[in-house]
Amino acid sequence: MNKDVNTRPNLYKIGYSSDDRCCICEGDSETLEHLFFRCSYIGSVIGLISDWCGLIHTDINSMTGNNTTTGSRVQKQVYVLVLNAYYYQVWAQRNNATMNAILLMTARVFKLIKGDVKHHVKHKYKPVVDFRDEAWLKLLDLM
């Protein structure tokens, strides 16, 4: 992950931010590690993702859906879509909290992630599926 992004510790160092704490939980220093994997708010989002599709914290931490245990090619590709949507939404929520002092409920953030994945599966990815993949995608409400 790019360490030159404008996290609060980096902004704090150059005098642009008054403190370096996470703008979401106001707990620890807002490192990328904290923001994407340790923040309690984000942990709640990860919990909702896990309940939905079975991706767990370590899958997300490894930053690739390919590490997931078993699963078809389609499932692994859907997991990559989930991870992409996750990173996008975490960063978007962090920016919304920093710039607009707005923090959505974690259930809403989860819905945005799921909606993004569903959109990609239906309109962009359009996987060729066998009956098992189809059942799995229906179970996840992605088809």
Ligand SMILES: [Zn+2]
């Ligand atoms: Zn935090």
